[in-house]
Amino acid sequence: MSVTALDKDPDNLTLTLIADFSAPVERVWKLWSDPRLLERWWGPPAYPATVEEHDLTPGGDVTYFMTGPEGDKFRGWWRVATVDAPRSLEFTDGFADAEGVPNAAMPTTTNRVTLTERDGGTRMEMRAVFDTREQMDQLTTMGMEDGLREAAGQMDVLLAG
Numbered sequence: 001m002s003v004t005a006l007d008k009d010p011d012n013l014t015l016t017l018i019a020d021f022s023a024p025v026e027r028v029w030k031l032w033s034d035p036r037l038l039e040r041w042w043g044p045p046a047y048p049a050t051v052e053e054h055d056l057t058p059g060g061d062v063t064y065f066m067t068g069p070e071g072d073k074f075r076g077w078w079r080v081a082t083v084d085a086p087r088s089l090e091f092t093d094g095f096a097d098a099e100g101v102p103n104a105a106m107p108t109t110t111n112r113v114t115l116t117e118r119d120g121g122t123r124m125e126m127r128a129v130f131d132t133r134e135q136m137d138q139l140t141t142m143g144m145e146d147g148l149r150e151a152a153g154q155m156d157v158l159l160a161g
């Protein structure tokens with residue numbers, strides 16, 4: 001697995017995942033920019049994602065749902081803030097109700113993805129920023145750390161193929 005670190009920093013309200021891949025930046029970027037590839041890794045293995053809308057431009061939306069082992073669906077959304085293809089992406093990530101409407105009762109995270117060339121391959125840094133410690137604790141209790149590690153771990157197979 002290419003995930004080399006997952007750092008939780010409660011003082012700064014951040015969760016940062018670092019992964020190193022032998023693939024070039026452009027190939028790793030495609031895992032974000034191609035909705036069919038994104039859905040093959042965005043959810044943990046037991047909760048595969050289906051991407052419904054994918055507008056990776058500033059102000060654009062990405063909507064998706066993850067299907068659990070019992071067939072239950074968990075909806076989510078991104079609101080894209082900035083894109084500097086193939087180097088970086090910033091978006092807000094949140095939960096949605098059964099109709100896909102953002103759920104204001106659930107926490108959101110602000111995320112920045114940075115891809116840099118490193119040792120002939122790519123280093124990916126994904127940093128999630130929480131609004132409050134309570135929101136960070138809530139998402140951690142819901143399994144965000146393991147889910148993020150498992151989801152990103154699926155990128156290796158896609159890059160090898």
